Amino acid sequence: MSAAADTASAAPADDRRAGAPWALAAPALMLFVGVLVIPLAMTVMLSFHDWGQYKGIEPVFILKNWHEIATDPYYAEMFWRTFRIAILTTFLTAVLGAPEAYILNRMSGRWRSVFLLVILGPLLISVVARTLGWALLFGGNNGLVNKLMMSLGLIRAPIPFMFTETGMVVALAHVMMPFMVLSVWAALQRLDPQIENAALSLGAGPVTIIRRIVMPQIMPGVLSGAIIVFSLSASAFATPAIIGGRRLKVAATLAYDEFLNTLNWPLGAAVATLLLVALVLIVVGSNALIERRYAEVFR
Amino acid sequence: MAYLELDRVAKQFGAQTVVDDFSLAVGKGEFVSFLGPSGCGKTTTLQMIAGFLEPTRGTIRLEGSHLTKVHPAKRGLGIVFQSYALFPHMTAAENVAFGLEMRNVPRDERAERVRSALAMVGLAGYEERYPRRMSGGQQQRVALARALVIRPSVLLLDEPLSNLDAKLREGMQIELRQIQRTLGTTTILVTHDQNEAMSLSDRIVVMSQGRIEQIGTPQDTYERPASAFVSQFLGKTNDFAATIDRTVASARLVAGSWSAPAPAGFNGSVTISLRPERIGFADTGLAAKIITRIFQGNHWLFQCESECGPAIVIRQNDGQPQPAEGDVVRLTWRVEDMSLRGGGA
Numbered sequence: 001m002s003a004a005a006d007t008a009s010a011a012p013a014d015d016r017r018a019g020a021p022w023a024l025a026a027p028a029l030m031l032f033v034g035v036l037v038i039p040l041a042m043t044v045m046l047s048f049h050d051w052g053q054y055k056g057i058e059p060v061f062i063l064k065n066w067h068e069i070a071t072d073p074y075y076a077e078m079f080w081r082t083f084r085i086a087i088l089t090t091f092l093t094a095v096l097g098a099p100e101a102y103i104l105n106r107m108s109g110r111w112r113s114v115f116l117l118v119i120l121g122p123l124l125i126s127v128v129a130r131t132l133g134w135a136l137l138f139g140g141n142n143g144l145v146n147k148l149m150m151s152l153g154l155i156r157a158p159i160p161f162m163f164t165e166t167g168m169v170v171a172l173a174h175v176m177m178p179f180m181v182l183s184v185w186a187a188l189q190r191l192d193p194q195i196e197n198a199a200l201s202l203g204a205g206p207v208t209i210i211r212r213i214v215m216p217q218i219m220p221g222v223l224s225g226a227i228i229v230f231s232l233s234a235s236a237f238a239t240p241a242i243i244g245g246r247r248l249k250v251a252a253t254l255a256y257d258e259f260l261n262t263l264n265w266p267l268g269a270a271v272a273t274l275l276l277v278a279l280v281l282i283v284v285g286s287n288a289l290i291e292r293r294y295a296e297v298f299r
Numbered sequence: 300m301a302y303l304e305l306d307r308v309a310k311q312f313g314a315q316t317v318v319d320d321f322s323l324a325v326g327k328g329e330f331v332s333f334l335g336p337s338g339c340g341k342t343t344t345l346q347m348i349a350g351f352l353e354p355t356r357g358t359i360r361l362e363g364s365h366l367t368k369v370h371p372a373k374r375g376l377g378i379v380f381q382s383y384a385l386f387p388h389m390t391a392a393e394n395v396a397f398g399l400e401m402r403n404v405p406r407d408e409r410a411e412r413v414r415s416a417l418a419m420v421g422l423a424g425y426e427e428r429y430p431r432r433m434s435g436g437q438q439q440r441v442a443l444a445r446a447l448v449i450r451p452s453v454l455l456l457d458e459p460l461s462n463l464d465a466k467l468r469e470g471m472q473i474e475l476r477q478i479q480r481t482l483g484t485t486t487i488l489v490t491h492d493q494n495e496a497m498s499l500s501d502r503i504v505v506m507s508q509g510r511i512e513q514i515g516t517p518q519d520t521y522e523r524p525a526s527a528f529v530s531q532f533l534g535k536t537n538d539f540a541a542t543i544d545r546t547v548a549s550a551r552l553v554a555g556s557w558s559a560p561a562p563a564g565f566n567g568s569v570t571i572s573l574r575p576e577r578i579g580f581a582d583t584g585l586a587a588k589i590i591t592r593i594f595q596g597n598h599w600l601f602q603c604e605s606e607c608g609p610a611i612v613i614r615q616n617d618g619q620p621q622p623a624e625g626d627v628v629r630l631t632w633r634v635e636d637m638s639l640r641g642g643g644a
Contacts, residue, residue, distance in 0.1 A: 197351050198384035202449065203372050203401035212397075216388040294388075 040276075047270035057265055065270035075254075075271070082251040082275070085168055086234035090226045092173040097180030098222050102214070104181065105188040119181050122174055131242040134171045135162060163247045171239050176232060180225040187221025220294045227286060231279050251275045301360075302327040302485055303348070303453055308357035310343050317343045319509045321357070325453075328483040330476075332496035335506035336532070341489045344506075345455050348487065350374050361452060372401075377451030377484075381458040383442040385430040391417065391441045392426035398449040416448040417441075419478065436467045443475070447482065454479070454486040460495060472498055493533050497521065505529050521574075523638060530572050530638075537578070539571040539585070539607040541639075552639075555606030557585040559634050570640045575600075575611040577636040580622060584631030585610075592624050605630060 047065055050058040069075045104115055122130060137145045138161030146158035161167040191214070192198075199213045237252040244250060249257070251271060258268030301324030308321040318340040325331050333341035346352040348359060350371030359366040366374060386394050392413050399409045417423055420440035430438050439459060446454060459475075460468045476499055479486050490496050496503050497517040505512040505520055505528075513525040524530035527538070541554035543561045550561035554571055576598075587605035599621050601612040610630060614621060622628050 192380075192382050192384045194380045194382055194384040195386065197349070197371075198378065198380060199386075199397070200351070200371050201349060201374070201376060201378040202398035202445070203375075204397070205372060208401070213386055217386075 043269045044273050046266055047273050049266040051264050051266045065267045068267065069270055069274060078249055078254050079251055079274070079278070081165065082234055085165055085172065085250060086230050088169045089172040089176060089233040090230045092169060093176050093180040093229050094222050094226055096173070097177055097225065098184050098218065101181045101184035101188060105185060120178050123178050127175060127238040128242065130175065131171050131239050134167070134174070135242065138162070138167065162243060163245060165248065168240055168243045168248070171243055172233050172236060175239060176229040179228045179232070183225030183228065184218055184221040187218040191217055220290060223286070223290045227283050231283050234279055235275060301325060302362060304360040305348070306358045306360070308344065308347060308354045308359060310340070310347060310352060311355045317509050318347070321511060323504060323511070323514065325485060325487065327485055330479055330486045330488070330499060330501045332488045332490055332500040332503045333506055334490055334493060334496040334503050336491060339506040340509040341506050342457060345457055345487065345489045348453070349376055349378055349455055375449065375452050377446030377449060377454045379442045379446050379454070379456045379459045381461060383438045385438055385441055385445070387430050390427050390429055391422065391433070394430070394441055395445045395448050398445060402449065412448055416444040419447070420444045421474070435462055436471065439463065439471065443478070447478070447484065451484065454484045456486065456488040458489055458491070461490070461492070468495070475499065505532065507532075524572070527572070527640065535575050535611050537573045537575060537610050539573065539605070539610070540568065541571045541607070542568050555585045556583070556629070557631060562639065565639055565641060571637050572640060573632055573637045576613040578610070578612045578630050578632050580628050581631040582629060584629040587628055587630050589622055589624050589626050589628060592621070603628070603630070
């Protein structure tokens with residue numbers, strides 16, 4: 001409060017200071033506008049242009065692409081699949097990541113750093129190499145795991161993994177796990193170290209402590225982790241491209257194909273714009289909900 | 300029979316002994332403080348009573364039955380933590396009600412007991428507040444209400460007042476004492492603050508390096524410290540090197556220019572231990588020069604350089620003129636106010 005009063009009294013005395021924040025922010029602002037805002041605006045504009053097999057892109061303003069996306073069930077299916085995969089991935093990372101973070105938080109120092117490295121591992125390996133690894137393990141009849149299980153007589157036919165939504169969810173969850181674990185871990189570190197003992201002394205058993213005391217307090221961490229995982233999964237490209245390929249497209253691979261294979265840039269731009277708008281709405285909306293619901297924990 | 304009994308309890312972490320040979324019998328309704336510097340094992344002992352730690356050796360009994368075998372959730376002890384450890388996602392009333400819920404107390408009775416517990420700690424009307432929206436003192440009261448509402452057999456307080464400012468702390472001390480007296484709950488307080496221990500407790504357990512130095516009433520431990528550690532830790536103390544002179548007809552105890560008839564049982568060099576407020580200025584006695592004089596409102600604090608080393612003197616501010624810095628004075632005291640230890644200082 002006093003700092004604000006200081007600036008207010010100092011401003012009229014020195015007018016050059018008033019422009020200083022803008023001048024200092026200018027380089028970053030110009031970069032932001034140049035590499036993000038302008039291309040984004042151009043993409044949005046592109047989505048209203050016309051395109052034909054022989055005439056190419058025509059810079060006119062029509063709603064053809066948007067109309068096509070809205071009416072053709074092919075696109076609806078693609079977007080539903082995208083969000084279904086993102087939701088399942090988020091759910092899987094939350095169910096596995098939250099307990100993982102809790103266990104990690106209770107480990108002693110040395111083990112904790114070892115396992116933290118294990119958890120961060122997926123981020124250190126190229127997403128392409130990692131997804132191809134999954135393909136080597138489960139892909140078709142020659143996948144290592146499938147071969148092993150079949151030779152042991154556990155399964156008769158190979159478990160389908162490539163070109164399935166299950167495969168995509170599993171591979172994405174593996175990539176996204178660190179974001180969930182770190183987010184929950186940050187929430188756990190804000191916990192009073194004695195709080196579980198307090199609940200214990202009042203007669204609560206281990207399950208009750210987790211359910212009534214720990215869970216509600218780390219829920220904001222789980223939810224903010226979920227927002228990160230959801231938005232990254234919904235817009236993920238490499239994993240769906242390798243596991244789903246052409247057979248099982250999601251919004252991101254669809255936009256890619258429109259741009260680079262069909263060369264229908266305006267339609268690709270419309271798909272990309274819709275994905276962006278949907279994601280922004282979902283993320284901003286759920287963030288507002290979370291902040292209102294957990295106001296007393298955040299403040 | 301003792302209500303709560305600790306019998307030669309010890310705790311080791313690896314090769315390090317944190318608490319050793321801790322034996323104590325606490326009577327029903329008694330208020331006992333564990334007092335000592337940080338790392339003396341007082342909190343470890345409390346955590347063993349609470350059940351968060353298991354003793355390496357020894358037993359803890361409550362009303363004659365082994366407490367060590369009871370799961371911490373079933374011990375029925377009330378604990379107030381240094382950080383309060385309130386549940387931040389619950390209101391004050393929900394915090395207090397939690398222990399009753401775990402005991403399946405019916406809803407109506409629960410509400411009534413929560414209401415009266417919060418009223419007892421002076422928080423009537425704060426039922427729906429969340430901990431984050433309360434001051435430190437108020438959070439502390441919620442923590443106390445939460446611990447007391449389950450009618451604990453023993454109340455354990457782990458430095459509960461150390462996060463409050465001095466004025467609030469004094470008020471809470473008085474209130475804590477009154478509540479404890481009214482309910483008659485057997486209470487154990489862990490503290491490093493000697494004033495807190497002395498003003499609250501029936502008995503003080505002074506601890507150092509995992510061992511009990513002395514168990515006694517506040518007056519006992521202050522007036523008759525059992526060891527040099529106790530006298531240093533509880534308030535300020537002066538140690539003067541003295542000798543017993545048995546060459547004269549009636550043996551005398553001599554410290555510089557001060558002397559008195561020698562007590563029995565000592566010989567050669569001894570140490571006189573003496574509280575600063577028991578020293579007076581006189582015409583004869585230990586010669587000393589006043590180095591600094593500090594005014595502290597209700598009393599004056601003098602730091603002197605005496606014949607037997609540095610000395611601290613406290614005099615009541617009773618309106619009498621006091622010696623100034625640089626004055627040479629004589630220090631004297633009554634024989635019954637000092638305690639003697641064998642050996643040099």
